[in-house]
Amino acid sequence: MSDEIAENGTANGDVPEIELIIKASTIDGRRKGACLFCQEYFMDLYLLAELKTISLKVTTVDMQKPPPDFRTNFEATHPPILIDNGLAILENEKIERHIMKSVPGGHNLFVQDKEVASLIENLYSKLKLVLVRKDEQKSASLRAHLGRIDGLLERRGTRFLTGDTMCCFDCELMPRLQHIRVAGKYFVDFEIPTSFRSLWRYMYHMYQLDAFTQSCPADQDIINHYKLQQALKMKKHEELETPTFTTSIPVDVNDSNAEE
Amino acid sequence: MSDEIAENGTANGDVPEIELIIKASTIDGRRKGACLFCQEYFMDLYLLAELKTISLKVTTVDMQKPPPDFRTNFEATHPPILIDNGLAILENEKIERHIMKSVPGGHNLFVQDKEVASLIENLYSKLKLVLVRKDEQKSASLRAHLGRIDGLLERRGTRFLTGDTMCCFDCELMPRLQHIRVAGKYFVDFEIPTSFRSLWRYMYHMYQLDAFTQSCPADQDIINHYKLQQALKMKKHEELETPTFTTSIPVDVNDSNAEE
Numbered sequence A, B: 001m002s003d004e005i006a007e008n009g010t011a012n013g014d015v016p017e018i019e020l021i022i023k024a025s026t027i028d029g030r031r032k033g034a035c036l037f038c039q040e041y042f043m044d045l046y047l048l049a050e051l052k053t054i055s056l057k058v059t060t061v062d063m064q065k066p067p068p069d070f071r072t073n074f075e076a077t078h079p080p081i082l083i084d085n086g087l088a089i090l091e092n093e094k095i096e097r098h099i100m101k102s103v104p105g106g107h108n109l110f111v112q113d114k115e116v117a118s119l120i121e122n123l124y125s126k127l128k129l130v131l132v133r134k135d136e137q138k139s140a141s142l143r144a145h146l147g148r149i150d151g152l153l154e155r156r157g158t159r160f161l162t163g164d165t166m167c168c169f170d171c172e173l174m175p176r177l178q179h180i181r182v183a184g185k186y187f188v189d190f191e192i193p194t195s196f197r198s199l200w201r202y203m204y205h206m207y208q209l210d211a212f213t214q215s216c217p218a219d220q221d222i223i224n225h226y227k228l229q230q231a232l233k234m235k236k237h238e239e240l241e242t243p244t245f246t247t248s249i250p251v252d253v254n255d256s257n258a259e260e
Helices: A036-050 A068-074 A092-101 A114-120 A123-133 A136-156 A168-188 A197-207 A219-240 B036-050 B068-074 B092-101 B114-121 B123-133 B136-156 B168-188 B197-207 B219-240
Strands: A004-008 A017-023 A055-061 A081-084 A087-089 B004-008 B017-023 B055-061 B081-084 B087-089
Touching: A017 A036, A036 A055, A036 A092, A036 A168, A081 A092, A087 A092, A114 A136, A114 A168, A123 A136, A123 A168, A136 A168, A136 A197, A168 A197, A168 A219, A219 B219, B017 B036, B036 B055, B036 B092, B036 B168, B081 B092, B087 B092, B114 B136, B114 B168, B123 B136, B123 B168, B136 B168, B136 B197, B168 B197, B168 B219
Parallel strands: A017 A055, B017 B055
Antiparallel strands: A004 A055, A017 A081, A081 A087, B004 B055, B017 B081, B081 B087
16 A cells, blocks of 8 residues: 555544545656546545544555555555445445445435536536547537536525535536646646636635645646546557558659669 | 567578567567667668578567566667677667678678768658657758758669668668658658659668568557657656646636635
8 A cells, every 4th residue: 555645533433434545646656646536535535534424544556556465455446445444345336325325424415416416417528528529619518518517606606516515516526627627728728718707716615625625636647647548549549450561652663763 | 588570591500690689569569669770770680681691580579578588688678689699789889880890791781971871860850850849840851851862862873872782871761761751641741742753762662672571660550659759758748847736716706705
């Protein structure tokens, strides 16, 4: 295991200790990586640790050189991994379910709000399309989606998505907004319009919160995350091709003066 | 050691056996890689093997998973590596010098021609600039340089650079022309003008030669070579930066209605 980077709450036996294993940065194995689900569950659990219903231990693992005991225990499984009372939970949906059903205080995070749920659901896939296609149509679609979130925040007038306290939807949305902001700007010069005042106000509040700032990767880690993805995708493209050899000639030299 | 991919000449003790270790493809470890110096010395030695002054054994090594005996013998040294009578020569300049001075027949390849030497010397660095800068000025400079080579070939009227037989300059130039052709086209849509008829005729003759076709990497391997270089360079860029966190807000929300 790598460094322990945060410990919150008390570990005196009054509250259960929950360990979250997250991916390290691909640049510096001691830093947090740009893994969206890692940050989402980090934020969920950080809020619970602040409420002192759990004690939280966050461990980063450098997947480029995982420590031997990590490989022994989890083989090829990638973080996030949640460990509760000796039980390791490896799949994202099961981690979410475990936080909601079994971690003390967790059920309070899981607010029912169908409008918000469906509004934020496909946002991130639009960023991926913008990064892959790099055309204005995809950027416009992402911008329109952000506009709808801005509209909801303005209409509701609340600090967060479902009220004045954070819930699971905020922990889901904000890491994705940060990726959209940082990677969108870097790769395709995409900017969240300043006219989305309610959305910016929402992000402003998030930037003040320890749950967000403690879990947030550096800009460089977000950018590098997408660069590596693109490099792997580019490489795959050539791997699938049958090798070809460019040895044809575009001009007519072989008939006229080639056989001199 | 990986597969042996070519054996020429006789190995009956009449002529010395020279082994050349070359880098494998980064796509398929069984294929030849897009290493310019590997191909250059491969071609030099192939010509000597055709003349039966040596017997040539070419071995490809997949540097992503080098076999244990390669790591034991050569540690972090990258191919090309020339092995002559149990002696391993690891540096490019020393390999060239060894072929010229010590490999039977080698001195014939090393023709004295200052005009050709200075003409081809900086060509490849211009491709690198085109791939990095991607501007028309750099492309024009590369095109002009190719034009000067075309001019020399036209003026001399010979099949190869220094006469009607291949020499070390041809083994140096042609692999680089192939990289310019394949990578230039792929990354920046650069094309060698069809008006460079003498240059195309030169390439046409090369494409007929076993020394070239046996040593030439696939187009995909050439393309992937530069993609990996770019990905590593991109990664390095972020590695050198101090981590920053974008948490500023471009609109004025904190003064007006943020502290609600």
